[in-house]
Amino acid sequence: MAPQREWFEKDYYKTLGVSDTASAKEITRAYRKLARELHPDANPGDASAEERFKEVSAAYDVVGDDAKRKEYDEVRKLGPMGGMGGFGPGPGDGANFTYTATDLNDLLGGLFGRGGRRGQGPSRGPGPQRGDDLEAELHLSFLDAVHGVETSVNLVSEAACSTCHGSGAKPGTSPTVCPRCNGRGVLDDNQGFFSFSSPCPNCAGRGTVVSDPCPTCHGRGVERRPRQVKVRIPAGVDDGQRIRLKGRGGPGRNGGPAGDLYVVTHVAADPLFGRDGRNLTITVPVTFPEAALGTKIKVPTLEGDPVTLKLPAGTKSGRVFRVKGRGVQTKRGGGDLLVTVEVAVPQKLSADERRAVEALAEATTASPRAHLGV
């Protein structure tokens, strides 16, 4: 992905509430927390939360990716925040030019050694453009998230027009080279040291014009339509995870590559089990006599037979027992089942039970609160 104009204007670290020296782990943690808080499902109808959610996602796109983050850090050093006087029109310089993302990419392409367009011949076209990155939500059942699943997401996005296959021309006709820009798609505008260019107004930057536009897309070459994209979700995805599907986003223009599709997962809760990374969790109630005297209890597992857990005498409420290998199994390794034992307090007592509890109270001499000194 080429650096974007927004990189000059946005402080992605600030958006995520981290310092620009934060580790990748810290950034991911900050992103997950914000994504959960701001998620549209958690804030129905709250437009500002949704806007923030998008900003946070966009920020994580860049600084959550090692390679992009490196480039972004470079760009920040060059941009309005770091010297060179900025690229935009400054106050009082009177020059009323605009730069386009394409031009900046050229400029940055040069800075990063990828080669710019300028000076490479008189009549290159606007060149291939990468398609948009898209984001889609995917709701998963608890089990599907644990096992991984092959499913599909529905999204409405721009896609190559089905009538003209993207040319914009009425079927049977073809686009012709734009006479104003000779197919370059841009008109130059020299501003001292930098040569900026603006998109050709005659062809809207495409380099070609269509005299007989396609009736479906009115010459744009793209149409918005619902798409179904097949996705393979790996075993063990977490709630709120962002999965990048390379090349499944918006279509490229002029032969450029497609953008990426980011799938944000929402994992439904299970009535019995919880997740803690690769570990599964479950809370099991026991009676006071079971905890005090020790016992064996049966504990269900998500897959396969129940396991028998031996509680020693004097098990405290809240103690966690680990059942090895009964957690989420992923390619990178498996987790355990963490069983939290909780002493249940009966809400109602039969006459027999009441008598027994009263007898126990009678026999109990030491107060568990002795150390409080009151």
Ligand SMILES: [Zn+2]
């Ligand atoms: Zn069309």
Ligand SMILES: [Zn+2]
């Ligand atoms: Zn033109």
